Amino acid sequence: MFHAEFKGKVSLVTGAASGIGNAVARELAAHGSAVVVGDIDAGAADRAASAIREVGGQAVGLRVDVSSRGEVEAAFARVEADLGPVDVLVNNAGISIDRGVRGVTDEEWQRTIAVNQTGVFLCSQAAARSMIPRKTGRIINIASRAWLGWFGQVAYASSKGGVVSATRSLAIELARHGITVNCLAPGLIDTPLVRSEPPEVLERLLRAQPMGTLGEPEDVANAARFLASDRARAVTGQLLYVCGGKSLYAQPAMA
């Protein structure tokens, strides 16, 4: 079923070829937005956009490496030329290559920060430049509950902590221009990455979570749609956990 909530809007979702980003792209398209499926994998972005079009949505695929200023600026220029300025930016692209504090290399640390943190900055800067003159816009950053800290995730958690801090600074700076900036922090979401955990590890993690269940990418997508909507015009600088209560308490059982 298609709705008109975002009719006439242009949304750019990064890392949208699969997982949470893909769910967000489909959600916004299903509610009337023209959606740019941004991803570093051009073929996957095109296939994801095609899937949205097949069910009646408006979508185009676009390759973008969010860690590259040149690629980000070129992507925003192309979107503006083809569809119009971006109304909704969802910074979802991210990587997780942690191997613990003793194992992570300089290159892995720098790549994690470049994609997860610098990518948010570059895309938000490009979006803000076109949103400020129009006095409206929505920026939604996908962080992670892991920013609170987690075993073996010093690089990933640090990068997501930077995303939370950037969200608050951008919200403060852009509020007077009618632009809201918020952050979603997913917990255990049913994605291939989470399913790749050994069953006993996943079970232990779920036992330490109040609701005791995995979330779905669509749970995050629904929250993103709210924050992207006019209904949330008074919500800015917020960090909303979509985590089944994991942010409240998540000490796993001792092995």
Added chain:
Amino acid sequence: MAGEGRVLVRADGDDDVVVAVSSALVTAGWIVEHAGRSTPVSEGPRLDGIVFVPGLLDTVAGLDVDPAAELVELVESLGRRLRSGGDGGARIVAVGSRDWLGWAGRPAVAAQAAGLVAAVRSLALERGRAGLTVNCVLALPLDAHRRRHRGAVPGTHLHEPVALTPEPVTSADIAATVEFFLDPRSNYITGQALHCCGGASLLSSLSV
């Protein structure tokens, strides 16, 4: 947006917010049941949601009852009426105040609002397995701009916090955020304190 059930609105103040919440829910298709502090509520049709509005936005001196305790009692008294986890569970939303971060001139309100946040988080931990989500929307007094224009809080140099966004926060903004948490699709979000205050929470270290 996705109203498809019955919700009880328990209100003890903040009339403008209650009207806006009720109107938004009815428009979205919810069946709305109203109750006050003395209304018997333990018996009745199955409930998909509860909205608790204790009146923290209107008061300056603080409420004469503890809203945290009231919320806990309300959830306990409605236990049998709430949809079970196996049947989709139920959503509980409290409306509190940004004052929980602390505010000059309203220490009692701040304490009660902070207690309400703690109760929400505790109930979320306690009732998660039962399929209940418990969240709160934290707003500004609807007349925050007027209060700010009156000058500094007596005895201080501090002025009332207001939205950083161009427009004041309205009861419709608060209602929309309440409705988001009531949405069945928000069933993986629990224990959250979401500020609907146009960014007025952001300069407090407690707000993240």
